[in-house]
Amino acid sequence: MLFHVKMTVKLPHDMPAERAAQLKADEKELAQRLMREGTWRHLWRIAGQYANYSVFDVQSVEALHDTLMQLPLFPYMDIEVTGLCRHPSSIHADDC
Amino acid sequence: MLFHVKMTVKLPHDMPAERAAQLKADEKELAQRLMREGTWRHLWRIAGQYANYSVFDVQSVEALHDTLMQLPLFPYMDIEVTGLCRHPSSIHADDC
Amino acid sequence: MLFHVKMTVKLPHDMPAERAAQLKADEKELAQRLMREGTWRHLWRIAGQYANYSVFDVQSVEALHDTLMQLPLFPYMDIEVTGLCRHPSSIHADDC
Amino acid sequence: MLFHVKMTVKLPHDMPAERAAQLKADEKELAQRLMREGTWRHLWRIAGQYANYSVFDVQSVEALHDTLMQLPLFPYMDIEVTGLCRHPSSIHADDC
Amino acid sequence: MLFHVKMTVKLPHDMPAERAAQLKADEKELAQRLMREGTWRHLWRIAGQYANYSVFDVQSVEALHDTLMQLPLFPYMDIEVTGLCRHPSSIHADDC
Amino acid sequence: MLFHVKMTVKLPHDMPAERAAQLKADEKELAQRLMREGTWRHLWRIAGQYANYSVFDVQSVEALHDTLMQLPLFPYMDIEVTGLCRHPSSIHADDC
Amino acid sequence: MLFHVKMTVKLPHDMPAERAAQLKADEKELAQRLMREGTWRHLWRIAGQYANYSVFDVQSVEALHDTLMQLPLFPYMDIEVTGLCRHPSSIHADDC
Amino acid sequence: MLFHVKMTVKLPHDMPAERAAQLKADEKELAQRLMREGTWRHLWRIAGQYANYSVFDVQSVEALHDTLMQLPLFPYMDIEVTGLCRHPSSIHADDC
Amino acid sequence: MLFHVKMTVKLPHDMPAERAAQLKADEKELAQRLMREGTWRHLWRIAGQYANYSVFDVQSVEALHDTLMQLPLFPYMDIEVTGLCRHPSSIHADDC
Amino acid sequence: MLFHVKMTVKLPHDMPAERAAQLKADEKELAQRLMREGTWRHLWRIAGQYANYSVFDVQSVEALHDTLMQLPLFPYMDIEVTGLCRHPSSIHADDC
Numbered sequence: 001m002l003f004h005v006k007m008t009v010k011l012p013h014d015m016p017a018e019r020a021a022q023l024k025a026d027e028k029e030l031a032q033r034l035m036r037e038g039t040w041r042h043l044w045r046i047a048g049q050y051a052n053y054s055v056f057d058v059q060s061v062e063a064l065h066d067t068l069m070q071l072p073l074f075p076y077m078d079i080e081v082t083g084l085c086r087h088p089s090s091i092h093a094d095d096c
Numbered sequence: 097m098l099f100h101v102k103m104t105v106k107l108p109h110d111m112p113a114e115r116a117a118q119l120k121a122d123e124k125e126l127a128q129r130l131m132r133e134g135t136w137r138h139l140w141r142i143a144g145q146y147a148n149y150s151v152f153d154v155q156s157v158e159a160l161h162d163t164l165m166q167l168p169l170f171p172y173m174d175i176e177v178t179g180l181c182r183h184p185s186s187i188h189a190d191d192c
Numbered sequence: 193m194l195f196h197v198k199m200t201v202k203l204p205h206d207m208p209a210e211r212a213a214q215l216k217a218d219e220k221e222l223a224q225r226l227m228r229e230g231t232w233r234h235l236w237r238i239a240g241q242y243a244n245y246s247v248f249d250v251q252s253v254e255a256l257h258d259t260l261m262q263l264p265l266f267p268y269m270d271i272e273v274t275g276l277c278r279h280p281s282s283i284h285a286d287d288c
Numbered sequence: 289m290l291f292h293v294k295m296t297v298k299l300p301h302d303m304p305a306e307r308a309a310q311l312k313a314d315e316k317e318l319a320q321r322l323m324r325e326g327t328w329r330h331l332w333r334i335a336g337q338y339a340n341y342s343v344f345d346v347q348s349v350e351a352l353h354d355t356l357m358q359l360p361l362f363p364y365m366d367i368e369v370t371g372l373c374r375h376p377s378s379i380h381a382d383d384c
Numbered sequence: 385m386l387f388h389v390k391m392t393v394k395l396p397h398d399m400p401a402e403r404a405a406q407l408k409a410d411e412k413e414l415a416q417r418l419m420r421e422g423t424w425r426h427l428w429r430i431a432g433q434y435a436n437y438s439v440f441d442v443q444s445v446e447a448l449h450d451t452l453m454q455l456p457l458f459p460y461m462d463i464e465v466t467g468l469c470r471h472p473s474s475i476h477a478d479d480c
Numbered sequence: 481m482l483f484h485v486k487m488t489v490k491l492p493h494d495m496p497a498e499r500a501a502q503l504k505a506d507e508k509e510l511a512q513r514l515m516r517e518g519t520w521r522h523l524w525r526i527a528g529q530y531a532n533y534s535v536f537d538v539q540s541v542e543a544l545h546d547t548l549m550q551l552p553l554f555p556y557m558d559i560e561v562t563g564l565c566r567h568p569s570s571i572h573a574d575d576c
Numbered sequence: 577m578l579f580h581v582k583m584t585v586k587l588p589h590d591m592p593a594e595r596a597a598q599l600k601a602d603e604k605e606l607a608q609r610l611m612r613e614g615t616w617r618h619l620w621r622i623a624g625q626y627a628n629y630s631v632f633d634v635q636s637v638e639a640l641h642d643t644l645m646q647l648p649l650f651p652y653m654d655i656e657v658t659g660l661c662r663h664p665s666s667i668h669a670d671d672c
Numbered sequence: 673m674l675f676h677v678k679m680t681v682k683l684p685h686d687m688p689a690e691r692a693a694q695l696k697a698d699e700k701e702l703a704q705r706l707m708r709e710g711t712w713r714h715l716w717r718i719a720g721q722y723a724n725y726s727v728f729d730v731q732s733v734e735a736l737h738d739t740l741m742q743l744p745l746f747p748y749m750d751i752e753v754t755g756l757c758r759h760p761s762s763i764h765a766d767d768c
Numbered sequence: 769m770l771f772h773v774k775m776t777v778k779l780p781h782d783m784p785a786e787r788a789a790q791l792k793a794d795e796k797e798l799a800q801r802l803m804r805e806g807t808w809r810h811l812w813r814i815a816g817q818y819a820n821y822s823v824f825d826v827q828s829v830e831a832l833h834d835t836l837m838q839l840p841l842f843p844y845m846d847i848e849v850t851g852l853c854r855h856p857s858s859i860h861a862d863d864c
Numbered sequence: 865m866l867f868h869v870k871m872t873v874k875l876p877h878d879m880p881a882e883r884a885a886q887l888k889a890d891e892k893e894l895a896q897r898l899m900r901e902g903t904w905r906h907l908w909r910i911a912g913q914y915a916n917y918s919v920f921d922v923q924s925v926e927a928l929h930d931t932l933m934q935l936p937l938f939p940y941m942d943i944e945v946t947g948l949c950r951h952p953s954s955i956h957a958d959d960c
Contacts, residue, residue, distance in 0.1 A: 001252050002140065003275070004149050005336065012301055013876055013939070028185045035187045042138075043186040044098065044151075047179035047929045048869065048945040053100050055140075060193050061275035065335045075301070081275055081336040083143035083195070083253035089124045090139040091131045097924050099947070101816065108781055109204055109267070143257045144197065144273040156865050157947035161815045171781070177816040179867070179925035179945055194332065196341050205396055205459070220377045227379045234330075235378040236290065236343075239371035239449045240389065240465040245292055247332075275335035281316045282331040283323045289444050291467070293528065300493055348385050349467035353527045363493070369528040371387070371445035371465055386524065388533050397588055397651070412569045419571045426522075427570040428482065428535075431563035431641045432581065432657040437484050439524075467527035473508045474523040475515045481636050483659070485720065492685055540577050541659035545719045555685070561720040563579070563637035563657055578716065580725050589780055589843070604761045611763045618714075619762040620674065620727075623755035623833045624773065624849040629676050631716075659719035665700045666715040667707045673828050675851070677912065684877055732769050733851035737911045747877070753912040755771070755829035755849055770908065772917050796953045803955045810906075811954040812866065812919075815947035821868050823908075851911035857892045858907040859899045 001057070002041065002084040002096065003064050007077045008051040026072040039067060041094075055084070097153070098137065098180040098192065099160050103173045104147040122168040135163060137190075151180070193249065194233065194276040194288065195256050199269045200243040218264040231259060233286075247276070289345070290329065290372040290384065291352050295365045296339040314360040327355060329382075343372070385441070386425065386468040386480065387448050391461045392435040410456040423451060425478075439468070481537065482521065482564040482576065483544050487557045488531040506552040519547060521574075535564070577633070578617070578660040578672065579640050583653045584627040602648040615643060617670075631660070673729065674713065674756040674768065675736050679749045680723040698744040711739060713766075727756070769825070770809065770852040770864065771832050775845045776819040794840040807835060809862075823852070865921065866905065866948040866960065867928050871941045872915040890936040903931060905958075919948070 011020055034040040042055040058064045068079060086096035107116055130136040138151040154160045164175060182192035203212055226232040234247040250256045260271060278288035299308055322328040330343040346352045352369065356362060374384035395404055418424040426439040442448045452463060470480035491500055514520040522535040538544045548559060566576035587596055610616040618631040634640045644655060662672035683692055706712040714727040730736045740751060758768035779788055802808040810823040826832045836847060854864035875884055898904040906919040922928045932943060950960035 001254075003253075003335075004140065004142075031185045032187050042188065042191055043183045044100065044180040044191060045183040045929060046100075047181055047867075047925045048932045048943040052183055053178070053180065061195075061335045062193075062277045064275065065277045065333060068336045079336040082149070083256065083273055083275060084140040084149065085143055085254045085257045087139045087141040087148055089127045091128050092138065095138055095140060097926075099815075099925075141257060143195075143253045144260045144271040157815045157867075158865075158949045160947065161813060161949045164816045175816040177947055179928065179947060181926045181929045196332065196334075223377045224379050234380065234383055235375045236292065236372040236383060237375040237449060238292075239373055239387075239445045240452045240463040244375055245370070245372065274341070276332040276341065277335055279331045279333040279340055281319045283320050284330065287330055287332060289446075291445075291527075349387075349527045350385075350469045352467065353469045353525060356528045367528040369467055371448065371467060373446045373449045388524065388526075415569045416571050426572065426575055427567045428484065428564040428575060429567040429641060430484075431565055431579075431637045432644045432655040436567055437562070437564065466533070468524040468533065469527055471523045471525040471532055473511045475512050476522065479522055479524060481638075483637075483719075541579075541719045542577075542661045544659065545661045545717060548720045559720040561659055563640065563659060565638045565641045580716065580718075607761045608763050618764065618767055619759045620676065620756040620767060621759040621833060622676075623757055623771075623829045624836045624847040628759055629754070629756065658725070660716040660725065661719055663715045663717040663724055665703045667704050668714065671714055671716060673830075675829075675911075733771075733911045734769075734853045736851065737853045737909060740912045751912040753851055755832065755851060757830045757833045772908065772910075799953045800955050810956065810959055811951045812868065812948040812959060813951040814868075815949055820951055821946070821948065850917070852908040852917065853911055855907045855909040855916055857895045859896050860906065863906055863908060 001059065003056045003058065004082040004084050005054045005056055005064075005068070006046075006051065006080045007054065007073075008049070008079075009073055009077050010050075011076050023072045023076075030071060034067065097155065099152045099154065100178040100180050101150045101152055101160075101164070102142075102147065102176045103150065103169075104145070104175075105169055105173050106146075107172050119168045119172075126167060130163065193251065195248045195250065196274040196276050197246045197248055197256075197260070198238075198243065198272045199246065199265075200241070200271075201265055201269050202242075203268050215264045215268075222263060226259065289347065291344045291346065292370040292372050293342045293344055293352075293356070294334075294339065294368045295342065295361075296337070296367075297361055297365050298338075299364050311360045311364075318359060322355065385443065387440045387442065388466040388468050389438045389440055389448075389452070390430075390435065390464045391438065391457075392433070392463075393457055393461050394434075395460050407456045407460075414455060418451065481539065483536045483538065484562040484564050485534045485536055485544075485548070486526075486531065486560045487534065487553075488529070488559075489553055489557050490530075491556050503552045503556075510551060514547065577635065579632045579634065580658040580660050581630045581632055581640075581644070582622075582627065582656045583630065583649075584625070584655075585649055585653050586626075587652050599648045599652075606647060610643065673731065675728045675730065676754040676756050677726045677728055677736075677740070678718075678723065678752045679726065679745075680721070680751075681745055681749050682722075683748050695744045695748075702743060706739065769827065771824045771826065772850040772852050773822045773824055773832075773836070774814075774819065774848045775822065775841075776817070776847075777841055777845050778818075779844050791840045791844075798839060802835065865923065867920045867922065868946040868948050869918045869920055869928075869932070870910075870915065870944045871918065871937075872913070872943075873937055873941050874914075875940050887936045887940075894935060898931065 031040060031043065035043070039056060039058060040054060041057045044053050046052060056064055056067065058067065064081065068074060127136060127139065131139070135152060135154060136150060137153045140149050142148060152160055152163065154163065160177065164170060223232060223235065227235070231248060231250060232246060233249045236245050238244060248256055248259065250259065256273065260266060319328060319331065323331070327344060327346060328342060329345045332341050334340060344352055344355065346355065356367060415424060415427065419427070423440060423442060424438060425441045428437050430436060440448055440451065442451065448465065452458060511520060511523065515523070519536060519538060520534060521537045524533050526532060536544055536547065538547065544561065548554060607616060607619065611619070615632060615634060616630060617633045620629050622628060632640055632643065634643065640657065644650060703712060703715065707715070711728060711730060712726060713729045716725050718724060728736055728739065730739065736753065740746060799808060799811065803811070807824060807826060808822060809825045812821050814820060824832055824835065826835065832849065836842060895904060895907065899907070903920060903922060904918060905921045908917050910916060920928055920931065922931065928945065932938060
């Protein structure tokens, strides 16, 4: 089941650089594990912003929430979730 | 070059059913040709709405605009375009 | 899997009264069938508005979309969908 | 009398972890007492957000306000209240 | 129980003048009956707009909704409802 | 002359509790004096929020502004002012 | 007493040209009479829009509303009213 | 050339009272000099807010920007600029 | 003097195709004359929308308004005007 | 390929003056180098705001993002990107 997720990261300006670097490194590591496992299907940077559009493939809404909650940057992100369905016009095998 | 596009369709309530059906059939035909050609990379229906999230792969902004303008439903759609970049954390070959 | 849905109905002022009455009767019949089947879990009218908050219990995002699309009033509704998860503090058996 | 309530929690980033943990534990304890008493009828987590949709069953607007005001997280929440009525199409015994 | 209600009237420009006059006359008659009965506690015109702020005194959310639904101008109004409570600083006998 | 005022209070989370308590006590004292004098005609708490709807009866816009400016909580409030007129349908003696 | 008023005119595209011309001529005539009488203190066109910023000098909110209501274009305008006070820094005799 | 300017002042709550008082005094001095020179044509306080509507008379957009930039409160203000034109219905000599 | 202008065109769906074509041809002719004369300094299509960003070089706000008002598509456009100044960092001769 | 970019700068009020001055100097130096290289095609200050409208000429969305990311003020800016196309009515050689 696919969900479209927009994440906008807002780190406080006064966060120590080391702390920010560590959070980003941890985020990247977990993100790549989720990609290898097939959960984080797509990840694109939005031009000009510290934000991304992503597509997740999960078993349930609950699984999506649990995945997002464990992201190290979660406390610093605005997140918008949209449920996706196969479009009757799509011919792509991986659009569902 | 990838662009994220949100299309929301708003057909006038008084459009004759035949006209609407023809427009949708023409839209589907063109959409599927653009998918086969690799231009319309992804197409998902947004749950509960007559709207979709799409990803286009084009040579330029100009090419994207020309593609969207020729869609039969273009005069009846609200369209939002966002430029996408490869995300440094993505490991997917087709996320760029 | 639960989804929270807000539906706001906007019938055109020039729709013939009979047509509106028929649509509403058909909507009610289908809604009650979906309630009996367990799909439409909750339905409340929003005070002062021709709108409702509902909770649907479906197998997938796709099933939710198919259900909403077949509602007779769908072409006249603004619909907002939100995915719901069990809350760790809930003690109610039917909150998931 | 039912009210639909959306609560969005915004804890300051610089709140000490212990203080946050204590607030959440107190919130949970009170929430579950209110659920056992029948006041907090439904509670769902919103996917991807530190927020919930709830339904309260109270004797009056005043009782609702007093209940919300005593929540330990109240000073850190954005709250939206909507009055609910029985929907003429609902067949559920507990939708009122 | 008090509710604050904002009503904004939007009559279609092509409504025949007689029809509009009849609707307004019927609205006024019902409004004044509801005022005499104590249901419609306050009614003020908003300066420069075809809109009003009102305060209703009803037994329940349901009673409020039923009252608003029967207003002849209901199909042509945007309505916002807010629950009111006695303010701990108020000394006015009729502020609750 | 009547004005409808919405006040939303936003105290900084790091304000010392004593300072907040003093501000609220001062606010209450002044509010009740203004009520006794007939300036602050109505005051209702908005359900679920640290906010109120009020109606002021003043000689001029200037008098309204001067009154609001001297409220101890003024620096911490978002304020929206709306001019009110007697509604032609109102039968209440005190709706003007 | 001064009020700042923003008026945005939205004539229906299908209004006959004669009807529009008559409305505008009537509006201009009344506007100029109100200016000569001192009620309509300032009137400026907003660049690039069919809209104006105005300042009215009236005895009361009621007088302002009555004035705006009688404008021939009133049914086709969005109107925003803001109460103005003398600014303590102003040295202009006519800023109050 | 006239411009309509809305200024909303947002001083940080933790600014020392002396610093705020000095900024306001400096602002007032410069504002009154600009009024005497004819640049700051009108200045009105918005009722209930720490904000004003102003009209500036300048030689160019550049001159307006330079004037606003040198205001002592500039770093603490939200500013909205709107170009004004003589309205064809205005009969006031000073509305341009 | 430069102004940034965003124009969004909204032709009614029921406008006869010939009428629309004539309006667009007239618009193009006038636009190109204004470009040759140096008034319409830049004109870009916004990707995916029937809208443009433009830069005008005019003698005054009044001249800008008169220019925009005479555009054949003016009655069907939403227009936003922003005053531009030379940026202290710009090295381009034509950025002012 | 052209992109329209709006940048709004929001420096924290408590940033040391030296740090702000250094950031602005670095920003200016890089901006001017990008202008000399032809990447930053236009740069205009928005009247009354610490913000600018810019036009960038880049090889790809990726190149645009990389350019914006390296701006010293990037962490303190709200950025909106819009893709631009040659307008069929433009006669300017440099509008593409």
